[in-house]
Amino acid sequence: MTSFDHQRRPLVIGIGGTTRAASSTERALGFALRGAEAAGAQTRLFGGTFLHSLPHYAPENPARTDEQLELIEAVRHADALIIATPGYHGGVSGLVKNALDTLEELRTDERPYLDGRAVGCIVTAYGWQAAGSVLTSLRSIVHALRGWPTPFGAGINTLETRFDSVDTCSDPKVVDQLATVGQQAAQFALAFASHRTPVAASVAGAQNEAARNEAQPARLLHAV
Structure with a gap:
């Protein structure tokens, strides 16, 4: 029995990949999503092919494509995310950043942007320098979107680590690291959900008590 069996399974959305099919980035993301599933979450992947179908985001144009709306609605209902990007010239790829x-379409939601959601971060790069710097950059982007980066983020040096298929990786330690990213995203999703329920009940109780207190003097004056 997982820790989620007594509640709704949290939804973890994966966003990542490159324009190349079967990229190391997307395969690494797949390992992390399986880690989230092992922790009891349900998952959904928006990989490189899907991301490549998204037009450049233009905030001045209110029209949105079906693909954009699909991504927006999925994230709107997500409990946590995992984002995976290649490191390109010291930064997050344009595909993932777009x-x-x-x-931005979530800005007016009750939970704006990524508020209240744990976000696992993964970076693949051809060398350790880019892996570290881009991971820091990705965490900063998550913070700007009001998300909560998981304590553990995975930086993968593809010069040393190969993903020869969807479910094979040359380094068992990397497999464990990616699973940790997924597990933390799922576990924090449950923690946030558990926290929101008592807080909401406490706020409602305080509001009811305030309403009763406001009504009490009126009853006393009427009696006099």
Whole structure:
């Protein structure tokens, strides 16, 4: 029995990949999503092919494509996310950044942007320098979107680590690291959900008590 069996399974959305099919980035993301599933979450992947179908986000143009709306609605209902990007010239790829820019459409939601959601971060790069610097950059983007980066983020040096298929990785330690990213995203999703329920009940109780207190003097004056 998982820790989620007594509640609704949290939804963890994966966003990441490149324009190349079967990229190391997307395969790494798949390992992390399976880690989230092992922790009891349900998952959904928006991989490179889907991200490539998104038009450049233009905030001045209110029209949105079906693909943009699909991504927006999925994230709107997500309990946590995992974002995976390649490191390109010291930064997050344009493909992934465009998807994150599209989430500007969540700005007026009750939970704006990524508020109240744990976000696992993964970076693949051809060398350790880019892996570290881009991971820091990705965490900063998540903060700007009001998300909560998970304590553990995975930086993968593809010069040393290969993903020869969807479910094979040359380094068992990397497999464990990616699973940790997924597990933390799922576990924090449950923690946030558990926290929101008592807080909401406490706020409602305080509001009811305030209403009763406001009504009490009126009854006394009427009696006099």
